[in-house]
Amino acid sequence: MIDLVIDQRRKDLGGFEVGRVLPFAKRRMVGPFIFFDHMGPVELAAGIPRSVDVRPHPHIGLSTVTYLFEGEIMHRDSVGSEQPIRPGEVNWMTAGRGITHSERFEKARAKGGPMHGIQAWVALPEADEESDPGFWHHGATDLPVIEEDGLWARVIAGDAFGLSADVRTHSPMSYVHCALQPGARVTVPADHPERAAYVAIGTVEVQGGRFSEGQMLIFAQGGAVDIRAVTPATLMLLGGEPVGPRFIEWNFVSSSKERLEQAKADWRAGRMKLPDLDDGEFIPLPGDPPPPANPMS
Template structure:
């Protein structure tokens, strides 16, 4: 999704408690006209968690018939976008000619690389009735030597995403390796993305990785004597054998992996080089990006222009 919020970076706070917890991130909530988005990354003092540079929680949003998600074509460079829905459906189109409905449990991986344009709308059958949308949008930075890789699109139906039962806690590993299973979703560096559902009182040992962001999409948990409320994210360094315990029924999302180094971000552009972002801005204003196949008439202007 396009970065529609007027402020890119969010606040954060340091905490005491579990020794592995470095920060707790709280979201900036933005109303985008009919639905809200909670942004956790990037944050002041924490631009990346592993290779992840962007984390938005959208909804849940209830739309009446005739309304819904309608994001016009917009560009990206230097990243791969990941869309994961809890409820609802989004219709993805891009400049490669991809046309794909995204449904709950699917992983939609769009590799921007040297440059891609996409739109996010809804099928007429969806928008014609009252409906709900709820999910996560994440951006994954590409390693510096792969930032200019040719753009690509990959869609993984929910049935292809591996699951594990860890002492009664169901876990899905969307990207990377954890809990004895490996996701088929393509990665570019050491990357982890998983979710877990815990009943009140259940505990889960977090997977080992260099950096980990643990987000409470619903519910509340504790890590030792550190409390983590709904819609907040704990940033952990080397979480070896850290145990999280649910205070109530809880849905967790975990992102992490090995850090990639500094990235510059402006609007929908991410790069290890400032001059590459300047070039992307010029290319978008000059109309040099390839248009979205089947969605050629509209586009989102560069902010401030």
């Protein structure tokens, strides 16, 4: 049964648009998933300005996973990682007590090309909110895939369809990329108490209703849900065990409002290390004055 349908809200990030899905006023989280953005699809022109890049910024209390259908993003962070993010790969960054990172469109700047993908944030359980930060990269061929009757599915993180991804998570969850041919079906099992399906491409049918790209379907607890593709369709299936309510402000997530205030103070005071392999730029705390102009930007 469908409890709620969330339509993406388009936001211009100064170079391309994203569709914000979570958090939503009537549904803040799905399992541990607290943030869900649909990037693009967009065709970026060669020579795009550096202002399109996401300059270094901080996180606490969460893990991020950037998953691309098309394009490439260069990731750099304060634990020393420098990793191109490419389609079908999992790039799992755990902020814990604090991490900073940048996301830059260097390949598109040099050659032009498409950009299309999903960025999600997963809230950490309270016991892990102050864990050590880290970054883990998993190639597309390292992740389990199933193919049957017009359905192709890759398990990005957690467990699904009897398969488990070798991606370090902190709470029971499921995150799956599905591609369906017209008429093909996928059944969302009742493995987790909170579950959703996001239509990234195409149109699907669920319980007699039709739903199209940009819509997230939130399912009621209990009972498997059958999804049929009306057109070629790409879905993201997500869910898991709830980790409890969370506060979210800017790029910070925590079970404590006081911890959010400490993170804001730390960022404002320059106490959070920037990526060594980046160029020293950073995004100021919203409401703060911008940093001095960087002559290299």
